[in-house]
Amino acid sequence: MNRRKRMIDGLDQEIHDHIEREVEENLDRGMSPEEARRAALRKFGNVARVKEDTREVWTAVWLEQLVRDLRFGLRTLRKSPGFAVVAIFTLALGIGANTAIFSVVDAVLLRPLPFPQSDRLATIWGTHSKLHETQRPLSYPDVVDLQKMNTVFENVAAYDEGSATLTGPGEALHLNGARVTANMFSLLGVSPILGRGFVPGDDRAGNYAVVLSYGLWESQFHGDPSVIGHSVEIEGRGYTIVGVMPRDFTFPLDSDPPKLWITFSALATPINGQKPESEKRGSHFLAGIARLKPGVTMAQANQDTEMVGRWLTKEHPDTNKYLGLRAMPALHALVGDVQRPLYILLGAVGLVLLIGCANVANLLLARTTGRRREAAIRSALGATRGRIVKQLLVESGLLSLGGGACGLLIAMWGTELFARIGADQIPRLAGAQLDARALLFTFVAAVGTALLFGIAPALHLSRADQTEMLKESGRGTGQSARQNRLRSLLVVSEIALATILVTGAGLLVKSLLNIENVNPGFNPHGVITYTVDLPDSRYPKPEQAARFFRELFERVRAIPGVESTSGTVPLPLSGDVIRTSYEIEGRPLGNHDSPHVHLRAVGLDYFRTMEIPLLQGRVFNAGDTTGKTDLVIVNKKLVEEMFPGEDPIGKRIKPGISTNGKAPWREIVGVVGDVKHQGLDRGDTPECYVPEDQIGFSSMSGVVRSNLEAGSLVPAIRAAAKAIDKDVPIYAVKTMDDYVAQSVTLPRLDSTLLAIFAGLALALALIGVYGVMSYGVAQRTNEIGIRMALGAQRADLLQLVLRQGLGIAVLGVVIGTAGAFGVSQLLAKLLFGVPPGDPLTFAGVSAALVACAMAACYVPARRAMRLDPMTALRHE
Amino acid sequence: MSTRERKQRIELLQGTLDLLILRTLRLGPAHGHAIAKAIEFGSADVLQVEQGSLYPALHRLIKRRWISVEEGTSENNRRAKFYRLTARGRRQLVIETGKWDKLATAIGRILQPSEQEAES
Numbered sequence: 001m002n003r004r005k006r007m008i009d010g011l012d013q014e015i016h017d018h019i020e021r022e023v024e025e026n027l028d029r030g031m032s033p034e035e036a037r038r039a040a041l042r043k044f045g046n047v048a049r050v051k052e053d054t055r056e057v058w059t060a061v062w063l064e065q066l067v068r069d070l071r072f073g074l075r076t077l078r079k080s081p082g083f084a085v086v087a088i089f090t091l092a093l094g095i096g097a098n099t100a101i102f103s104v105v106d107a108v109l110l111r112p113l114p115f116p117q118s119d120r121l122a123t124i125w126g127t128h129s130k131l132h133e134t135q136r137p138l139s140y141p142d143v144v145d146l147q148k149m150n151t152v153f154e155n156v157a158a159y160d161e162g163s164a165t166l167t168g169p170g171e172a173l174h175l176n177g178a179r180v181t182a183n184m185f186s187l188l189g190v191s192p193i194l195g196r197g198f199v200p201g202d203d204r205a206g207n208y209a210v211v212l213s214y215g216l217w218e219s220q221f222h223g224d225p226s227v228i229g230h231s232v233e234i235e236g237r238g239y240t241i242v243g244v245m246p247r248d249f250t251f252p253l254d255s256d257p258p259k260l261w262i263t264f265s266a267l268a269t270p271i272n273g274q275k276p277e278s279e280k281r282g283s284h285f286l287a288g289i290a291r292l293k294p295g296v297t298m299a300q301a302n303q304d305t306e307m308v309g310r311w312l313t314k315e316h317p318d319t320n321k322y323l324g325l326r327a328m329p330a331l332h333a334l335v336g337d338v339q340r341p342l343y344i345l346l347g348a349v350g351l352v353l354l355i356g357c358a359n360v361a362n363l364l365l366a367r368t369t370g371r372r373r374e375a376a377i378r379s380a381l382g383a384t385r386g387r388i389v390k391q392l393l394v395e396s397g398l399l400s401l402g403g404g405a406c407g408l409l410i411a412m413w414g415t416e417l418f419a420r421i422g423a424d425q426i427p428r429l430a431g432a433q434l435d436a437r438a439l440l441f442t443f444v445a446a447v448g449t450a451l452l453f454g455i456a457p458a459l460h461l462s463r464a465d466q467t468e469m470l471k472e473s474g475r476g477t478g479q480s481a482r483q484n485r486l487r488s489l490l491v492v493s494e495i496a497l498a499t500i501l502v503t504g505a506g507l508l509v510k511s512l513l514n515i516e517n518v519n520p521g522f523n524p525h526g527v528i529t530y531t532v533d534l535p536d537s538r539y540p541k542p543e544q545a546a547r548f549f550r551e552l553f554e555r556v557r558a559i560p561g562v563e564s565t566s567g568t569v570p571l572p573l574s575g576d577v578i579r580t581s582y583e584i585e586g587r588p589l590g591n592h593d594s595p596h597v598h599l600r601a602v603g604l605d606y607f608r609t610m611e612i613p614l615l616q617g618r619v620f621n622a623g624d625t626t627g628k629t630d631l632v633i634v635n636k637k638l639v640e641e642m643f644p645g646e647d648p649i650g651k652r653i654k655p656g657i658s659t660n661g662k663a664p665w666r667e668i669v670g671v672v673g674d675v676k677h678q679g680l681d682r683g684d685t686p687e688c689y690v691p692e693d694q695i696g697f698s699s700m701s702g703v704v705r706s707n708l709e710a711g712s713l714v715p716a717i718r719a720a721a722k723a724i725d726k727d728v729p730i731y732a733v734k735t736m737d738d739y740v741a742q743s744v745t746l747p748r749l750d751s752t753l754l755a756i757f758a759g760l761a762l763a764l765a766l767i768g769v770y771g772v773m774s775y776g777v778a779q780r781t782n783e784i785g786i787r788m789a790l791g792a793q794r795a796d797l798l799q800l801v802l803r804q805g806l807g808i809a810v811l812g813v814v815i816g817t818a819g820a821f822g823v824s825q826l827l828a829k830l831l832f833g834v835p836p837g838d839p840l841t842f843a844g845v846s847a848a849l850v851a852c853a854m855a856a857c858y859v860p861a862r863r864a865m866r867l868d869p870m871t872a873l874r875h876e
Numbered sequence: 877m878s879t880r881e882r883k884q885r886i887e888l889l890q891g892t893l894d895l896l897i898l899r900t901l902r903l904g905p906a907h908g909h910a911i912a913k914a915i916e917f918g919s920a921d922v923l924q925v926e927q928g929s930l931y932p933a934l935h936r937l938i939k940r941r942w943i944s945v946e947e948g949t950s951e952n953n954r955r956a957k958f959y960r961l962t963a964r965g966r967r968q969l970v971i972e973t974g975k976w977d978k979l980a981t982a983i984g985r986i987l988q989p990s991e992q993e994a995e996s
Contacts, residue, residue: 007935007945014908014957015931021909022927043927050928057935 069394087360091403094353096410099442101349103415105342107432116189123333124288127324138286140278152296152304157184158286167233174731178258187291195228195243203263210239214247216259236537281319302327338426341750348757351497355764357453358490364457375461388462396454404446425745491768492812498765499816505758506841508751514833521675523611524736527705531732534698542659542696555720561708566606571701572677573739585652597686601695609705617649617670620691632666635674638686679743681832766856774860785872794865801864805857809850893933898969905960942968
């Protein structure tokens with residue numbers, strides 16, 4: 001446009017000068033002034049037209065053509081609104097679903113972490129060679145040594161998450177918080193907007209500094225800048241507010257972001273004369289993060305990290321015998337688990353869009369019949385083939401842009417729905433929205449789609465022989481065999497793609513049903529849970545915590561409507577684990593390593609409240625308190641592994657847990673059923689339960705079985721807690737059913753969406769089959785009439801049509817099954833109790849698809865059968 | 877200027893004007909009026925070029941990058957746009973000339989077969 005303006009600028013002047021020169025020449029030749037001007041103008045020609053012609057040289061011809069094509073396209077589509085609506089709706093579904101999944105994939109997987117140069121951040125994990133674990137937490141001394149020994153990182157930091165009770169002027173608040181090493185904020189490259197971050201001295205014993213999140217600063221401190229230097233009480237200890245982080249800063253990047261950050265200084269303080277936690281190499285509770293030095297690759301960093309891990313094993317064989325370290329990209333560490341399900345969904349919607357394209361292409365092909373004369377006339381009038389193809393593609397573009405626009409509505413709704421269902425389980429999902437990137441994706445998808453479904457019909461139409469077409473009567477006879485082949489081919493591929501999707505969805509749904517049918521080992525219905533953390537500073541002794549919880553549970557039990565109540569830590573399906581090694585009395589370890597066991601502390605009545613079956617022996621009772629015999633109840637799995645064929649009751653084991661630094665031998669008094677603590681799809685592990693009264697954990701989750709709603713029960717529980725200690729909040733109120741549902745959120749989301757996409761695919765493919773078959777019948781009306789006249793039975797005709805449909809369906813299903821077999825290998829990791837090549841699913845899906853395809857053929861087949869022979873014969 | 881002269885003039889074939897412009901500019905840059913004069917003069921006034929049609933043609937050639945345009949001062953110190961042949965245009969001139977020769981020969985053969993036969 002600019003070039004055009006520049007070139008045409010001065011044209012008037014140039015023409016004026018030109019004529020003046022001619023006039024002067026004429027005057028020189030001796031003409032009179034008027035004659036000279038007249039002659040010059042005559043010789044020049046029509047000035048206005050010259051200007052116009054010159055301007056036209058610079059006009060974008062393609063743009064004008066495009067506008068013309070658009071107008072023509074709109075007119076054509078308006079003339080067949082039925083076709084336009086079906087096509088646009090199909091495309092809207094396909095493009096919309098793709099945009100929705102894309103915006104989720106983009107937000108969760110593709111976008112960089114919200115820190116400067118986040119691709120240089122590595123997550124450090126511990127490994128355990130014997131247990132084949134690769135994502136273990138680290139111990140504080142190991143992190144310190146990695147920081148000192150490595151050659152690849154600028155800095156190594158560590159953190160853990162937890163919750164803390166903040167006591168201030170108002171009611172005690174229970175907040176998510178994170179403990180971080182003092183170098184964390186500088187490593188991430190984010191500075192506070194107010195005050196300072198942590199400095200090296202902050203993590204030494206005796207220094208208590210807290211950095212607030214922007215949200216907490218605003219809500220609790222009214223955004224007052226003078227809070228810096230003030231003191232707040234966290235977990236009963238005075239902390240000085242040193243800084244406030246920016247509004248959009250969050251770390252760790254979990255769905256439930258921390259509201260404040262403190263250092264590990266409290267852990268550096270010896271408690272009860274024991275070694276401080278930060279010096280225990282056997283105490284693994286940290287997540288590590290590191291920033292790579294410039295020029296160091298992630299692979300080099302991992303190698304070096306592994307080397308430090310091996311060195312630690314050599315230096316500290318007692319604690320680090322099987323332990324190692326590894327580094328991986330921080331983004332991948334965060335989203336690695338959801339990568340596969342999300343990409344599978346993206347692939348699935350892609351297939352749906354492909355099927356949609358095939359369908360619209362089929363519709364377009366059917367329309368070409370009517371438009372062949374139009375194309376022939378245009379071509380006879382001098383339109384080139386390219387011009388005709390372009391015009392038809394513009395029409396396809398109109399359809400698919402229309403589809404894209406409507407698809408945005410579907411995408412908006414879909415993204416929101418997805419985010420609502422999965423936000424708890426998928427990191428960063430809350431950030432999924434239709435932004436510029438998603439819009440760009442939609443546009444590209446729409447244009448690509450238009451090319452995909454438009455090109456074949458357009459080429460097909462433009463290739464047709466002009467004279468043949470002009471001669472044709474335009475009644476749809478003389479259809480080229482080529483077009484029929486093309487249409488059948490499209491339908492075959494639709495069925496094949498649908499087979500792949502339905503098979504994949506079938507496998508996932510079957511897997512989900514398997515998971516949901518797993519018996520969790522307890523009865524989650526009607527159980528409400530809550531959590532209470534006691535500040536160590538006011539409950540330093542285990543007996544004090546135990547007393548608090550005993551009293552709390554008694555008060556809750558007294559609430560009218562409560563059937564039974566107790567408490568445990570950790571709560572089943574909450575994701576928390578206490579894992580420890582243990583010994584069995586009378587079995588020297590020899591060369592063997594001590595076995596591991598998951599340990600839980602429980603209150604009285606726990607097994608009754610949760611309805612965990614007692615298989616042998618007895619449960620704990622009120623007499624089992626500290627100072628008496630130390631007791632333990634084990635699960636069935638532990639008995640099967642360690643006491644096969646023996647009576648475990650009365651035997652003694654020693655789990656590595658104590659109240660005073662020396663783990664006692666504990667007598668087995670009972671055996672209970674296995675409980676799916678880690679997840680419904682996990683195997684059973686050896687478990688042992690110890691009485692809270694003999695452990696005194698300062699954090700417990702209460703469980704309440706009652707017929708009351710949470711809404712009426714919770715205030716009563718709050719009141720009960722407050723009556724004992726007004727500064728102890730209860731939080732994380734959820735039903736046990738919530739925990740169960742949450743544990744299957746991801747598989748359910750995945751299989752539900754895949755099932756929806758498969759349903760769409762199937763519907764589209766069947767529409768395709770129906771379309772081709774009814775078109776075929778309409779085309780063969782004449783032939784059918786002749787067959788009838790020659791004595792064909794109606795059943796023969798039905799068979800004739802069905803056989804053709806069956807051919808298409810079987811071919812598609814066979815190809816699709818082969819494809820599905822390949823695709824199912826990708827699903828293998830997501831499947832529970834279903835082999836990826838599950839013959840039942842494959843056979844069922846194949847049979848169902850053929851049956852559905854036959855049903856889609858039946859309607860046109862019956863139409864063929866019912867044709868009146870006389871009408872059919874006369875049909876031209 | 878008389879009727880006799882005008883009768884002998886012939887109109888240009890479509891596209892030949894481009895060729896003539898390129899040929900004219902081979903001698904050096906020129907402004908629009910000079911090009912028109914050169915064509916008239918070169919053809920001994922036989923070719924009737926409506927001078928205005930020069931301008932769309934010039935712009936077409938610019939668009940194809942066969943000629944370029946620059947500001948300059950004409951012989952009598954007036955500012956004017958000067959058109960100049962580009963390297964591409966020079967190449968194109970060779971091609972177009974070759975084409976024209978072929979066309980002329982072919983048409984000549986059709987129109988005067990007898991003469992050719994007689995000559996041979």
